[in-house]
Amino acid sequence: MSLLEIADLVVEYPGRGFRAKPFRAVQGVSLDIRAGETVGLVGESGSGKSTIGRAILGLAPVTSGTISYAGEDISHPTPARRRELTRDLQVVFQDPYSSLDPTMTIGDILTEPLIARRTPKAAAQTRVRELLDVVQLPSDTIERRPRDFSGGQRQRVAIARALALDPKLIVADEPVSALDLSTQARVLELFTEIQERTGVAYLFVSHDLAVVREMAHRVAVMRRGEIVEFGDGDAVTSHPQHPYTQRLLLSSPVPDPVAQEKRRTARRALQGET
Template sequence: MPEVLLDIDHVDVTYPARGFRGKPFQALKGVSLDVRPGECVGLVGESGSGKTTLGRAVLGLAPVTGGALRYQGRDISHLGRRQRRALSSDIQVVFQDPYTSLNPALTIQDILTEPLTVRKVAKAEAQRRVRDLLDQVHLPSDAGSRLPREFSGGQRQRIAIARALALDPALIVCDEPVSALDLSTQARVLALFKEIQDRTAVAYLFVSHDLAVVRHLSHRVAVMYHGEIVEWGDGDQVTTRPQHPYTQKLFLAAPVPDPAAQERRRAERRALAAATGL
């Protein structure tokens, strides 16, 4: 395996102007980071920071206007549709909303079989693969005959994870995959992500607004602010001993169970915001 699976090298993303008086909007400004085989890289920032745009750029859904995206050394910044479809065997995605990311008219069997059918996998082998995928995400074998509406949010996200695993990808972009779930379900889905990575050595680019969430999974963490990386390093260091004021603000925003400690955090966050303007 290569030392670097995904290399994001000074990437810019600029959206064209809208309307007569509109101006182009630069969503990413020289962003650089990398993902190694079998590693989870957390990408953290508030809404509008550019983190989801970076994930979309990796997936070919946002225009790369500067720099380069390289997968296993190959430049994938400007692939055509056919080349991008071929790359989907290696790079998959789990979206944020488990209620809209699954086709409500298809059974779970059909949803999980679809990517295999596109790759011309034989029907019997596809059915065996679906049973295996359901087992990997801890859903009952009869789930394949049911529709998405018959499952809870956490179960639907497990189905979305199974779909992402169908083609044995080397990298999965996880776009806020637990933010729509309650806390107890979040913990179970995060444990599932960890279990799957330990078993398959798949790499994750894990996008989240919550430092506490990425702390559970990430080997390294990048923090984004206004389209730029402001802190990047070891996951434990960034999520527990942040150096940049913006990362410190995110750290202090995470709730704690002690009311007195929570009030102290709020006071520290207000003081930090007043001192830095963040």
């Protein structure tokens, strides 16, 4: 049985203006995530990929369809149940600069979800030290504030916060897009190491097919609110079948200028196809 299953999901937002029609951000999407698996969700800006992650977390309205976690329909949970679900479902946001409260120390940021769960203070402090070790940050990080760290280090703190309650699934929404390439590689390696150590599953949301190729066991490709291709990660990212996925692949830069020019030519040949 899948850890999380989405069936015929539709997400709509109210239209802007009097009598405006609702905007449908996601239309009839179905996918599943298994325990310990990474599913990559890739598409261009506005494709609806982040909306799916937000719907899983209860941050976007489910108009129709279902989201099931461990066999339980969580499409419209009560507020109390939604709070309970935060133990198992966590998120790492895109921007490590705005996702951490600049007025709090790192120790307070990491302790907060534990204290909310009524974890004794001594146990919470022990857990924070464990988390810093997992994300490879020094122990004196506890006394410092987010402004004292680089983007990559801040994202490590965000990952540690997501891991605090031992979740079963983390929605990683563009978690490396704000980082430089070398830092991206280190953070992606950290995600992989954590998964191997803990068995956590990821929904890894990204616009970059090359990044998703490094992370995902399976890949779903979104276009205009719909999934146009979903399958084995290597197959989808190396030999895509849908023209849209092929264009995404050809958009990824390569260091060889001759190969890059061939990609540009091939992409131009695909323009206009659906």
